[in-house]
Amino acid sequence: MIQSKTIVFIHGLFQNPNGWAEWKTYFEASGYTCYSPAYPFHEGNPNELRKNINPKLGKLTLGQVTDSLVAFIDRLPEKPILIGHSMGGLCVQKLLYLEKGLAGICIDSVAPKGIMSFNWNFLRANIPLINPFKGDSVFTPNAEWFQQTFCNTMTLQEAQIEFEKSVVPESRNIARTSIKQDGYVDFEKPHRPLLFISGEEDQLIPTSLNKKNFDAYKDKNSKKELKIFAGRTHYICNQKNWEEVASYINSWLSKLK
Numbered sequence: 001m002i003q004s005k006t007i008v009f010i011h012g013l014f015q016n017p018n019g020w021a022e023w024k025t026y027f028e029a030s031g032y033t034c035y036s037p038a039y040p041f042h043e044g045n046p047n048e049l050r051k052n053i054n055p056k057l058g059k060l061t062l063g064q065v066t067d068s069l070v071a072f073i074d075r076l077p078e079k080p081i082l083i084g085h086s087m088g089g090l091c092v093q094k095l096l097y098l099e100k101g102l103a104g105i106c107i108d109s110v111a112p113k114g115i116m117s118f119n120w121n122f123l124r125a126n127i128p129l130i131n132p133f134k135g136d137s138v139f140t141p142n143a144e145w146f147q148q149t150f151c152n153t154m155t156l157q158e159a160q161i162e163f164e165k166s167v168v169p170e171s172r173n174i175a176r177t178s179i180k181q182d183g184y185v186d187f188e189k190p191h192r193p194l195l196f197i198s199g200e201e202d203q204l205i206p207t208s209l210n211k212k213n214f215d216a217y218k219d220k221n222s223k224k225e226l227k228i229f230a231g232r233t234h235y236i237c238n239q240k241n242w243e244e245v246a247s248y249i250n251s252w253l254s255k256l257k
Contacts, residue, residue, distance in 0.1 A: 002193075002256045004078050004102050009036040010069065012086025012110070013129075013170045014141060014150075016042040016049070019238055023083075026246050035080075037072045039065045042168060049168045050140070058136035060171040062087070062182035066094050073100045081253060085237050086110055086205065089196075090178060096192050097185045103193040103256060105249050108205045108234050110175075111213040113183040121203040125149040130175050140169045149204045150235045162235065187216045193223040195252050197245060199232030225252070 007027055009020040017036035024034040041054040069091055073080060082101040084092035089109025096104045111117075125148070129139050146167055147159035154162070177183065194217065198210035207228055214226045227248060232239060 002081065002102050002253065004081055005032050006076060006078050006080040007032045007034045008069075008073060008076075008080040008082050008101075009034065010082065010084035010088035010091045011036065011039070011042070012084070012088045012108075013174060014146075014167050015085070016044070016046060016168050018046060019085075019166055022242070023237065023246055026243065027250065030250055032081075035072070035076070037069060039174075040068055041171075046166055046168045047164065053138050053140070053169050057169065057171050058138045058173070060174055061177040062090075062174045063177060065174060066091060066098075066182065069095060070098065070100055081105075083107070083249065084109065086234065087174060087178065090183060093185050093194075094183070096194070097189065101192060103195075103253065105195045105197065105252075106213075107197045107245070108199055108202050108236055109196065109210065109213060110178055110183075110205065111209055112185040112187075112216070113179055113181065115209070115212050115216055116179075117206060117209040117212070119206045119208060122206055122209065125204045126175065129170070129172055131172070132176075134172060136173065138169045139172050141167060150233060151239075152203050152233050153201055153231065154233075154235075162238065166238065188218050190219045191217065191222045191224075193256055194225070195249065196224070196226045197236070197249075198226065198228045199234060199236040199239075200228055200230045201232060202234045202236070204234040223256070 020036040041057040082092040083105040085107045089106035092104040143160045143163040151159040
């Protein structure tokens with residue numbers, strides 16, 4: 001059984017630690033000590049971050065995000081369990097590869113270097129972000145883009161509410177560098193237990209891409225599992241009935257040997 005009672009939650013792109021508030025409360029009630037560090041230049045109220053964009057944000061890379069997370073974890077009293085959403089899911093995979101965690105949960109995870117999808121919804125959502133002609137300019141999404149990519153089962157009015165309270169501007173270079181060496185993981189290496197969770201209705205990270213990511217891990221002696229939740233979108237962590245996903249993770253962790 002994994003002895004650690006520490007969880008580090010890792011947010012994805014266009015989000016920040018605010019999105020983990022209810023998850024922290026949930027897992028703290030189960031006896032865990034929970035942390036949710038921000039990427040550099042992501043700390044604060046999302047509305048204020050949209051109004052006052054840090055000029056350094058545009059150059060932020062995945063490697064720099066990973067380094068900041070390694071530094072945070074190295075200050076903890078024990079190795080944590082890692083739970084990440086979207087780009088945070090790739091961070092979880094990277095951190096386990098670097099032996100910084102005891103188990104990893106990857107929710108609608110961005111895939112490591114070398115794993116691609118040609119799903120139209122995936123391309124439509126991601127091309128505007130990684131557009132090479134935009135240089136180091138910050139990507140500032142609007143509610144329509146957020147509804148199409150994160151909250152596609154919500155009405156635009158419902159998505160607008162979520163947008164106002166949760167969405168932050170983002171560095172294009174985090175996504176760009178995720179498909180290069182910053183996103184490298186050795187799939188042949190034995191790894192700590194990994195749980196992949198996919199939202200069946202996810203437009204941004206389709207289930208087919210989650211399956212490719214899951215299948216890429218080759219060590220037969222390492223524990224891995226893939227769970228698909230029907231009706232869930234990329235906003236799975238804050239979508240209605242998010243507690244069902246959290247409960248599944250909690251149960252999975254309790255069964256680890």
